[in-house]
Structures are given as structure tokens and as C-alpha cells.
Amino acid sequence: MASMNKSILGAISRSAIRVVPALVMLLSITSLEAQVKVGILAPLNGPDAPVGVALANGVDLALSYQARSRHADVSLFVEDTSGGEAEAIQKALNLLDQNDVDLLLGEIWSSRTLAVAGVARARDVLMISPVASDPAVGRVGQGIYSLAVSRIRQMERLLVYAKESLEVKRPALFYSDAEDGRALRDIVTDIWISLGMPSPRRFAYTPGQHDFVQDVEEALSGGADAIIALGSSRETLSLVSHASQKGFLGPYLGLETLGTDENIHLLQERLCLAAYADDSYAVTLPGGENPDAFDQVYRQQFGTAADRFARHGFLSMLLLYQIISSSGESIEALEGGLENLRDPMEPGRKRVLNPPETMARVQLISIEGGVVKSVW
16 A cells, blocks of 8 residues: 555645634644545535535544544545535545545435445445435445445334333334335334234335325224334325324324424424434444533534534444454455444345444434424
8 A cells, every 4th residue: 555645635625624624633633654544525515515514524523532542543535526426426536546545435415425336346445425325325236335324223223212112002004015115114014023012003005195094094993002104205294194183193103204394394283292213323422421422522623513414424434443443454354344344134235334332323303292302
């Protein structure tokens, strides 16, 4: 691996430095002869800047947090991908050709991530997608990993919460009668049964058709004490509307679509109780700090609340740093460490990472009386 003979800051545009000043401090503490070089791809300007900056800040915080231990030499090179897919590809090539990076981390959006993944595969370079949610990212192939929270993990966390905290016993499960919907139906059913509960009553509907009147009446007359909504935002909105008109005030359980603005507005109107799994990790700092420590530290350093992009950036870099520290800074061992973190609940072809429980948990959001809050 070629040693680095130029300033690390040369890899960052002036605009990127202006947007993410903390990165300057971060890069100044890394070794100029670092053994592992990581290329960060994120939009740092334009309308996508807030999410790109949050990702970069999360990476910054992770490396700053670990720099005290000095168990590994890691250098970061940051490229701005605000221009879209074509620019993301070009910036990835810059990182590979000019900076000789060993691993790519990024991008934010699935389309750009998949475009860059093609480059990484062609060059045989490792890549981690911190937050892109398209399942196709996990199917690209060897060396390309996704850290986006899988629906399996979201539902597992949500159903445990429903049973233990909400004391749900007889949920009614509404799912789209399409391939993905049926697969998610089976996952939810298996998880619920594994918790020692009887199989939920299941109601299929044709995608795009939102007349749930008969099925809702059947579910409620059968004693359903919760409704699990697995459809799109529009379908979920229709389902909640029909059920609430019949006097059912919750709980409603679902994925991210349950937490869209239009659904929150409806829940405010109906005074419903809902819980949904966010496409995010609630990050726990290593070392035994309380669960709120990450958000507190992030706010102190950057003056704003951490969002899911910041959490994913932090967790991605933290995982990398810890694998590098234990692998002797070997790229082959790094890939082996990533393979060991593959989620055993995912289908065999998907390379979706499952961080240790001590690092991260799927975040749950509850809506009660229109008030949105996080629950653990």
C-alpha cells in the first residue's frame, strides 16, 4: 500500500471545509502514514447538505472518540457528491486513483450508492453503505455491505416492544398481497410466534386498493387488540382512518410509513396510540454510558440534534475502527470482520450488517395523543 505523501486536507474541497469545519480537526489528528485509508462520499452542499453534513459529523465524532486509544491508524478523505450519480462515480474514482483509499463509505441516497457500488466492485474495493435503504445495496455482491436497518430488525424490535410494553396479545396483521408484502408477512408471523404468542390474524389486500372496511370490521369483531400495518404510507393512512372510524384508538404498529407527517396528523386528530420502528439506530456509546450519551455529546460538539444520518455515520466509523483495531490493519482481515457481522436473519445473498447490541439498537418512535417521542 502506497504511503501518503501529501496533506490529507488536499482531498477536501474548500466548500466542504466550510460546511464541515469539525472535519479539519479530525483529519489533523490522524497519522500521515496511516495504514487504512477511508474515502467518505456525501453531499456537502446544496439541498442535500444537511444530511451529508450529519453523516460526516457522525464519522468525525466516531474517530475523535476513538483517537484517544490510538489502537489503529485511520485516515479519512472526504468528497462532496452533491452533483448526483455521475459526480458520485467521479468522486469515487478520485478517491481510488488519487488517494489510494482502501474502503469507501457512503453515499446517502440509494441511487448514488448503487452507482458507486459498481465502481467498488469493479476495482475490488470494500464499501459500506451507512444509510441507503434500497435492499438492492445488500445484494450487490462480495465486498459491498449495507448498514441500513433491515425491516427484519425493525419488526423484531417493534414486536418485542408490543408484547412486553404494550401487552399486545391478539394483533391483526394487514399486508400487501405482493411478493415483498408476503415475505414481510411471514417474517412478522415467525417473529411473533417465536415470542411465544399465537399466530396473528392476517389480512391481505391488493396493492393500490385501500378499501379496508370489511377486513377491519372482521379484525375488530374477532378481538384484535392491535393493528400491524405493513403497507405504503397511503395504504397505512387509509387503514388507520377506517379503524379509527370504528372506534379503534390503537395501538397501531408499523414501519417508517406509520410516522409520516400525514399519518401523525391523523393520529393527532384521532388521539391514537402508535409505535413504529424508525429506519435508524439508537446509538449507545461504548464504555457503559447511558443511552442518551451519544445525543448529548453530538449536540455539545455540533450544536444541533443528531439525526439518523449522524447515527449511521458514527456507527459505520465505529464499527470500522474496532474491526481495524482487532485485525492488525489488514484489509483481508477487515473484510473478514465485516463478513462476521452479517445479519444471520437476512437471506443468504444479502450483505447487511448487524452491529453488536452494545453498540446500537433499532430505535422505536411512539405517537400518543399526537406527541412524537423516542422509546427504547
